[in-house]
Structure formats: structure tokens, C-alpha cells
Amino acid sequence: MMVLRWFVSQWLVSLTLLLYLWVGWVKPEKALMALQSGATLLGSVCLLVLAVMGLVGLVQVWISRDTVARLLGQDSGPKALLIAALCGTLLIGPPYIIFPLLMTIRKQGARWAVVTIVLAAYAVKLPMIPLEVGFLGWPFSLGRSLLTLFFAIPTGLIVEKMMEQSGR
Amino acid sequence: MLKTGLIYLVAIAIIYLFCFKEDAEKGRQSLTAARQTLLRMFPLLLSIFALIGLFQEFVPPELVHSWLGADNHFLSLLNGGLAGAVAIGPPVAAFPIAGSFIESGAWPPAAAAFIVSWVSVGVVTLPVEAHVFGWRFTLWRNAVTFVSALLIGLLIGGLI
Numbered sequence: 001m002m003v004l005r006w007f008v009s010q011w012l013v014s015l016t017l018l019l020y021l022w023v024g025w026v027k028p029e030k031a032l033m034a035l036q037s038g039a040t041l042l043g044s045v046c047l048l049v050l051a052v053m054g055l056v057g058l059v060q061v062w063i064s065r066d067t068v069a070r071l072l073g074q075d076s077g078p079k080a081l082l083i084a085a086l087c088g089t090l091l092i093g094p095p096y097i098i099f100p101l102l103m104t105i106r107k108q109g110a111r112w113a114v115v116t117i118v119l120a121a122y123a124v125k126l127p128m129i130p131l132e133v134g135f136l137g138w139p140f141s142l143g144r145s146l147l148t149l150f151f152a153i154p155t156g157l158i159v160e161k162m163m164e165q166s167g168r
Numbered sequence: 169m170l171k172t173g174l175i176y177l178v179a180i181a182i183i184y185l186f187c188f189k190e191d192a193e194k195g196r197q198s199l200t201a202a203r204q205t206l207l208r209m210f211p212l213l214l215s216i217f218a219l220i221g222l223f224q225e226f227v228p229p230e231l232v233h234s235w236l237g238a239d240n241h242f243l244s245l246l247n248g249g250l251a252g253a254v255a256i257g258p259p260v261a262a263f264p265i266a267g268s269f270i271e272s273g274a275w276p277p278a279a280a281a282f283i284v285s286w287v288s289v290g291v292v293t294l295p296v297e298a299h300v301f302g303w304r305f306t307l308w309r310n311a312v313t314f315v316s317a318l319l320i321g322l323l324i325g326g327l328i
Contacts, residue, residue, distance in 0.1 A: 016215035038221025047173025054180040057202025123287040135267035
């Protein structure tokens with residue numbers, strides 16, 4: 001996994017470098033302008049990025065994944081679905097860490113709906129909302145987060161239904 | 169946006185102060201986790217913003233408009249969702265990219281579908297997900313989530 005992640009990240013970096021080399025060769029003045037507008041954008045959000053990373057660090061340490069796993073495995077009623085939605089918004093980390101964590105919870109007895117809801121609510125990214133607001137504004141960000149949360153539970157129930165049907 | 173960033177940064181710093189008072193060891197761990205995440209993301213963030221620069225210089229707004237514009241709602245929504253599903257990259261990057269789409273004339277619901285499916289639908293990570301959960305669950309989850317990404321995008325159009 002480490003190798004894959006390294007490869008993917010390097011892949012994007014190398015693609016960018018190659019594109020810039022090519023553009024710089026063909027149209028140097030446009031490459032410079034592109035670099036400038038990218039740098040301006042980055043400059044305008046660098047403090048926000050720092051703040052969000054600080055928040056990510058806090059969430060990672062103070063809301064431990066073990067606690068989340070314990071919370072999710074305990075209950076199987078409707079309350080579990082709500083807890084799953086809330087936990088999903090707070091979980092941070094790449095999917096290849098979250099997937100095995102959720103499979104562990106599933107093996108401990110959590111419903112498929114819980115697994116799906118966590119993965120759906122995981123798209124809310126609560127700690128990163130300041131960045132989203134910075135780029136897209138409050139109405140967009142708030143609407144998207146609430147709707148994602150709202151859709152998480154039906155998504156989970158549908159997927160669970162499909163899993164049960166195919167299991168027979 | 170610098171001012172907003174500063175406000176957030178000060179707020180986070182204050183939270184850190186409280187955390188250090190509560191438990192210095194955990195406070196240090198948080199700082200380390202934050203630094204590691206930042207360092208890991210840094211080359212990626214640089215490339216993403218450099219790519220957005222290229223995008224703004226070379227992709228004409230007409231093109232964005234014809235792919236993601238408000239002329240053909242259904243197609244724009246589908247394109248936004250598909251682009252998000254295929255794309256790989258950290259979730260943080262989805263926001264500036266979607267922002268530059270909208271600036272170039274994309275229909276906001278298409279941009280919203282793009283963000284949601286960027287984060288929660290992964291075509292490239294399908295094999296990884298299937299390895300952990302099995303194919304049946306993986307395919308159903310991604311399919312249902314993709315449809316809900318489109319619906320979320322559509323509803324956002326009604327909200328803003």
C-alpha cells in the first residue's frame with residue numbers, strides 16, 4: 001500500500017512537472033502566467049491549509065479510531081445508523097486505512113448499513129469545511145454537507161438490502 | 169481569504185493551547201500528526217495548484233461550459249459525477265478544482281456532484297475496496313453512492 005500511495009502521489013507531481021516543461025518549451029509566457037495564477041491561489045489559502053491540517057491532527061489524536069470502532073460495534077438499532085453518520089463525518093484518513101477498520105467492525109457484528117453509512121458520511125469531511133467555504137462559499141458548503149449526511153442513511157439501507165438479497 | 173485563514177488559524181491555536189493544558193503528551197502527538205499530514209500533502213498540493221494554473225490558462229471557459237454548463241443539465245451532472253469518480257487525489261484538492269470549474273462557467277450542481285463522487289466513489293480504488301469487502305458490496309456501494317452524489321448535486325441547485 002505504501003508503495004502504491006507513493007507511486008500515485010509521485011505520479012501526479014511528475015505529470016505536473018512534465019506538463020510545465022512541455023508548456024514552458026512551447027509557450028513560455030503562458031507557462032509563467034499559469035504558474036503565477038496557481039501560486040496566487042495557493043498563497044491566498046496557505047493559512048487556511050495550515051489551520052485545517054492543525055485541526056486534522058487534533059481529530060486524529062483526540063478522537064481515536066479505536067473509540068469509533070467500539071461505538072459502532074456496540075449497537076445495531078436505528079441509533080447505530082445515526083452514530084455511524086456522525087462518526088463518518090469525523091473520520092479522517094485515506095480509504096486504505098478506513099476500509100480495513102470498517103471491515104474489522106463488520107466482523108465484530110456491525111451491520112452492512114453501518115459500514116456504508118460511515119463511508120458515505122466520510123464525504124462530509126467536517127474538519128475541512130473551512131477550506132470548502134473558502135473556495136465555494138457558505139451556502140454551497142453547508143448545503144452539500146447536510147445533503148450528504150441526509151443521503152448517507154438511505155444509501156446504507158439500500159446497500160444493506162442488496163447484500164441481504166444476494167446472500168440468500 | 170487570507171483574513172479568514174488567519175481567523176481559523178488563531179482559533180485552532182487556542183484549541184491547541186487548551187489541549188496542551190489538558191494533556192501535554194496528546195497535544196504534542198496532535199502537532200506531530202498535523203505536521204506529518206501537511207508534509208505528506210505538500211507536494212500534492214503544490215502540483216494541484218500548479219495544475220489549476222494551467223487549467224485556467226489553457227482550458228477555455230467555453231469548453232468547461234459545454235461539458236459542465238447549465239445548457240444541458242442532465243449531461244453536466246453526469247459529467248461532473250463521472251469526472252469525480254475517476255479522479256484520484258486528496259479530498260482537499262476537490263474544493264479548489266470545483267471552485268475553478270464554477271469560475272469557468274460550470275453549473276454548481278455539477279460541481280457538487282463532482283466533489284461528492286470525488287470523495288466517496290472511487291473507480292481507481294475499486295480493487296482495493298473489493299479486496300477488503302468483496303466485489304458484491306463494493307459494486308453496490310459505489311453504484312448507490314454515485315446515484316446519490318448526482319441527487320445531492322441536483323438538490324444543491326435548488327438551494328443556492
